[in-house]
Amino acid sequence: MFSSRLKNLVPYVPGEQPQDRKYIKLNTNENPYPPTPRIGQFLNRFDAERLRLYPDPLFLSLREKIAGRYGITKDQVFVGNGSDEVLAFSFYAFFDSEKGNLLFPEFTYSFYPVYCDLFDISYTKVPLAHDFNIDIAKIMDAGKSCGAIFPNPNAPTGMLLPLEHIKSLLAGYDENNVVLVDEAYIDFGGESAVSLIDQYKNLIVVRTLSKSMSLAGIRIGFAMGNPGLIQALFAVKDSFNSYPANVLSQEIAQIAFSDADYYNAVVEKIINTRTVLSKELKQIGWDVLPSSANFVFARKTGFKGKEIYLKLKERGILVRHFSTPGIDEFVRITIGTDQDTTVLVKEMQSCF
Ligand code: PMP
Numbered sequence: 001m002f003s004s005r006l007k008n009l010v011p012y013v014p015g016e017q018p019q020d021r022k023y024i025k026l027n028t029n030e031n032p033y034p035p036t037p038r039i040g041q042f043l044n045r046f047d048a049e050r051l052r053l054y055p056d057p058l059f060l061s062l063r064e065k066i067a068g069r070y071g072i073t074k075d076q077v078f079v080g081n082g083s084d085e086v087l088a089f090s091f092y093a094f095f096d097s098e099k100g101n102l103l104f105p106e107f108t109y110s111f112y113p114v115y116c117d118l119f120d121i122s123y124t125k126v127p128l129a130h131d132f133n134i135d136i137a138k139i140m141d142a143g144k145s146c147g148a149i150f151p152n153p154n155a156p157t158g159m160l161l162p163l164e165h166i167k168s169l170l171a172g173y174d175e176n177n178v179v180l181v182d183e184a185y186i187d188f189g190g191e192s193a194v195s196l197i198d199q200y201k202n203l204i205v206v207r208t209l210s211k212s213m214s215l216a217g218i219r220i221g222f223a224m225g226n227p228g229l230i231q232a233l234f235a236v237k238d239s240f241n242s243y244p245a246n247v248l249s250q251e252i253a254q255i256a257f258s259d260a261d262y263y264n265a266v267v268e269k270i271i272n273t274r275t276v277l278s279k280e281l282k283q284i285g286w287d288v289l290p291s292s293a294n295f296v297f298a299r300k301t302g303f304k305g306k307e308i309y310l311k312l313k314e315r316g317i318l319v320r321h322f323s324t325p326g327i328d329e330f331v332r333i334t335i336g337t338d339q340d341t342t343v344l345v346k347e348m349q350s351c352f
Contacts, residue, residue, distance in 0.1 A: 012114040015320050024343060026334040027318040029155075029185075029295050031214035033266045033337075036259040039252050046248070055247045057238075062250050065257045066222055070194050076224055078233040079253075081244035083184060083208035083221025084111060089236040090149075090204060090223065091115040094178040097122040100144035105134050107327050109155045109182065121146070132157045132289055132297075136165045140172055148173065151182040153190055156322065156332040158291030163191045170200045178229065180204045187212035187267055188274075189292035194224050201226040211294055212267050213256045218249040270294050274335045280345045299329040300352050311351045317344055 015028035034040075059079040067074045080086035095102045097120065104112050106125040116123045126142050129135040139148055148169070153160045170179060181193045183205055194205045204225035210216035223233060237244060245253075256263070274296065278288045281298055288298045300308070305321030308331045312319055320332040333344070 008117065010114065010117060012111045016318060018318070021316070023313075024317045024336060024340045026295075026336050026340065026344065027320045027332075028216075029211055029293075029332075029334045030216050031211060031266065031270070031294065032335070032340065033214055033269065035214040035252075036256060036262045038255050038259055038262075042251065042255055043248075050247055053247075055243050055245060055250055057242045059245055059250060062220075062245070062254050063222075065254045066224075069257055069260075070192075070224060072194070072197065072224060073227075075227040076197060076230060078223040078225075078230045078237075079245050079250075080221050080223070080233075080237065081241075081249075082210065082219040083182070083206050085219075085244055086206050086221045086223045086233070087111065087180075087182065088115055088118075089233050089240075090178075090180055090206065091119050091121060093232040093236050094180070094204070094229070095119070095121045095147045097146060099146035099177070101142075101146065103139055103142050103145045103148040105150050105154060107132070107154075107157065107324070109151050109184075110322075112149060128157075133159050134161050134165075136161070136169045139169060145174075145177060147178040147180065149180040149182065151184060152193070153185045153188070153292040155185065155293065156295070156320070156327070156330070157289050157297050158185070158293040158295055158332075159289055160190045160292035163193060163195075166193050167196065170196060170203060173202075175200070175202050178202050178204055180206060182206045184208045184211055185293035185295075187263075188271060188294045197225050201228065204229050209253055209256060213263055214266065215252065215256060218252050220245060220249050220253045270335050273338055273341055276338070277333070277335065277341050277345070280341075281348065284345070284349050286348070295332050295334045297327075297330050297332050299331070303329070303352055305329055305331045308352065312344075312347060315347045315351070317347060 063074040063077040066077045101122045101124040103124050103126050106127050124142055126138050134150055186192050197203050204223050206223045208221040281288050286298045286300050288296050305328050309321040
C-alpha cells in the first residue's frame with residue numbers, strides 16, 4: 001500500500017500547538033503582538049465573492065511590493081506557502097549529491113536534514129565554533145559540496161553571523177554552488193545578505209512573514225536572488241502546485257508590507273524584552289547565548305532541557321527543548337510580551 005520512499009521518511013516535528021488549555025506559548029517563535037490593524041480592517045470589508053477565482057499563480061502584486069521594499073526587481077523574488085515550502089523547493093532545485101554533500105551547521109534548523117532525506121541529498125553537518133557561532137572557515141574546509149545553507153541568525157542558538165563573514169564565504173566558495181541564507185529571524189537584529197544578490201549570482205536569501213510580521217497563520221515566505229535562481233524555483237512550484245499562496249494570504253502580505261512603522265515598533269519592543277529577559281535569566285544563574293532573534297537559547301547547570309520544558313509546562317508555560325546531544329541542556333524560549341517574561345522569570349527562579 002505504501003511506497004518504499006515513505007518507509008524511510010523521518011518527518012520534522014513542529015512545536016506543539018496545544019488546544020487543551022491556555023499556555024504562555026513561548027515554543028514556536030511566533031510573534032506575541034498582532035499583525036498591523038490594517039489587516040483586520042481589510043478582512044472586515046473583504047468580498048467573499050473574490051474567493052470564487054484562483055489566486056495569481058505568479059504573485060505579481062506581492063512580488064512588486066517585496067521588490068519595492070528591498071530595492072530589487074520582481075524577477076528577483078519568489079513567493080511560497082511559508083518559507084518552509086520555499087526552502088523545500090530550493091533543496092529540490094539547487095542541491096544535488098552528484099556534485100557533493102550539502103553543507104549546514106551541526107546545530108541548526110532541524111528541517112534541513114528532513115528535506116535532504118526527502119529529496120535524497122547527502123549532507124555534511126559542519127561543527128560550530130566553541131562559542132556556538134557558525135564558523136565560515138569550517139564550511140570552506142568541509143570538502144567537495146553541492147551548496148551550503150544556514151539560518152542567519154542561526155536557529156536554535158539565535159546567534160548572528162556578521163555580513164562580512166557571509167561575504168567572505170561567497171568570495172571564496174565555488175560560484176557554481178548555491179549558498180542559501182535563511183533569514184527567518186534577521187529583522188530582530190541583523191544585516192540582511194539581500195544587498196549581495198546582484199553581486200553573487202549563487203546567493204539566495206529566504207524570508208518569512210511568520211515572525212517579525214506576526215503572520216505565521218497566513219503561510220507566506222519568499223526568496224530573493226538572481227532571476228535565474230528565481231525561475232528555477234518557479235519551475236519546481238509549477239511542477240508541484242500552481243497556487244501555493246491563496247487570495248487572502250497574498251493580499252494580507254501586501255498590506256503588511258505597507259505598514260513598516262507598525263512593524264518597526266513591534267520589533268523594537270521584542271528586542272527590548274529580549275534584552276530584559278537575557279539579563280534577568282543571567283542574574284538568576286542561567287547561561288544565555290547572545291541572541292539576535294526573537295528567542296533566546298538558555299541553560300542552567302544541573303538540568304536537562306527536557307526537565308526544564310516539563311516543569312515549565314506543568315506551570316502553564318511552553319518552551320522548546322531538543323534531544324540532540326550537544327544542545328540537550330538548552331531550552332529555546334520565544335520572546336513574549338513583558339508580562340509573559342515576568343511570569344516566566346518568576347517560575348524559573350522558583351523551579352531551578
Ligand atoms: N527557517 C527557520 C530557521 C525557522 O525557524 C522557521 C520556523 N520554524 C522557518 C524557516 C519556517 O517558517 P515559515 O514556514 O513559517 O515561514
